[in-house]
Amino acid sequence: MYVCGVTPYDTTHLGHARTYLVFDVIARLLEARGQKVRYAQNVTDIDESILQRAARDGVGWEDLGRREERKFIEDMARLGWRKPDVMPHATREIGPIRNMTQCLIRRGAAYQLDGGVYFRVGKARAYGELSRLAPAKMRKILASQEDAALDDPRRADPLDFALWRKVPDGPTWPSPFGPGRPGWHIECSAMSLHHIGERIDIHGGGADLVYPHHENEIAQSEACTGKRPFVRWWVHVGLVRLGGAKMSKSDGNMVFVRDALDRVSPEALRLYLLDVPYRRPFDHDERRLARAAERQRRLAADLGAPRRSDALGRDAATREVLAALEDDLDVPRAIRLLERHARSANETGRASLRAIARGILGIV
Numbered sequence: 001m002y003v004c005g006v007t008p009y010d011t012t013h014l015g016h017a018r019t020y021l022v023f024d025v026i027a028r029l030l031e032a033r034g035q036k037v038r039y040a041q042n043v044t045d046i047d048e049s050i051l052q053r054a055a056r057d058g059v060g061w062e063d064l065g066r067r068e069e070r071k072f073i074e075d076m077a078r079l080g081w082r083k084p085d086v087m088p089h090a091t092r093e094i095g096p097i098r099n100m101t102q103c104l105i106r107r108g109a110a111y112q113l114d115g116g117v118y119f120r121v122g123k124a125r126a127y128g129e130l131s132r133l134a135p136a137k138m139r140k141i142l143a144s145q146e147d148a149a150l151d152d153p154r155r156a157d158p159l160d161f162a163l164w165r166k167v168p169d170g171p172t173w174p175s176p177f178g179p180g181r182p183g184w185h186i187e188c189s190a191m192s193l194h195h196i197g198e199r200i201d202i203h204g205g206g207a208d209l210v211y212p213h214h215e216n217e218i219a220q221s222e223a224c225t226g227k228r229p230f231v232r233w234w235v236h237v238g239l240v241r242l243g244g245a246k247m248s249k250s251d252g253n254m255v256f257v258r259d260a261l262d263r264v265s266p267e268a269l270r271l272y273l274l275d276v277p278y279r280r281p282f283d284h285d286e287r288r289l290a291r292a293a294e295r296q297r298r299l300a301a302d303l304g305a306p307r308r309s310d311a312l313g314r315d316a317a318t319r320e321v322l323a324a325l326e327d328d329l330d331v332p333r334a335i336r337l338l339e340r341h342a343r344s345a346n347e348t349g350r351a352s353l354r355a356i357a358r359g360i361l362g363i364v
Helices: 014-032 048-057 061-078 094-106 135-143 184-195 207-225 266-274 286-303 316-325 331-342 347-360
Strands: 110-113 116-119 161-165 200-206 231-237 240-242
Touching: 014 061, 014 200, 014 231, 014 240, 014 266, 014 347, 048 061, 094 110, 094 116, 094 161, 094 184, 094 207, 116 207, 135 207, 161 184, 161 207, 184 207, 200 207, 207 231, 266 286, 266 331, 286 331, 286 347, 316 331, 316 347, 331 347
Parallel strands: 200 231
Antiparallel strands: 110 116, 116 161
């Protein structure tokens, strides 16, 4: 499983937490069912947003990234995160990124342009299959990206995207194409190839990554390896909104995890963020957060204190809860089933339900 991770230039907000908790539950569920999981989640530690924030705050971009990454890991640890097995950083993977870029040039899927390298979208026959967007819509989205100003206007097609950029200032690395910086999309393709392999079983992140990021990952990964599909199952988590608008760092409309944890327990915050089907947008509501805290306390009391001997059983209630989780990760239904069965189960049944609530969902 490969998950697109944070760009560390600000503190963890509820949108981040929701996305990574969904994948946390997927990993826990698979492992509880006996499946071995290798989980990689990258850190995009070089990005225009990091450079802009560092310049604004008068700090080094590397210092900013390290500081905010530490905060992110602290926040997720407080939420009981099943930490990924590997967290590759873009700046530490320049070698694999250069190698993949050269592979794409050799295969005729990329071309050099005055020190930069661009992927030739016309070579990707299935381009657009994931996002299902018309080219006009794609161009509109591309124009809104923070790195749009760095794209060479002379590229063969407006949809062609940068694998390696010649940049006027800021950090650069040497390459056969000239000094520059990697494009955003090639970073994840190179890191997933390096740390997982040519194909990924589960890949995803926030719903806002479908285009251009994941569409471009598919195109360049399949062009380099010749293997299709690059990903067997895509998982995209709906965005968290505040006042009807996407919760985002760039817009400044955020509720931070550490602030929410001043008001409720980590288990209650997990229940709150997981209690909407993962594909749907999530509208933050302080009253619903307070109700989630009360529900969590009641569920914990009904299930009783956890014991070392708690393990998944084969009783009807356990089977019903697990069936909900295995039905497109229907966590809201699983939580309601836990609440219902916790009140009537015998001690053996409660032990099994506790194993789910604690070991898979992390809500008690």
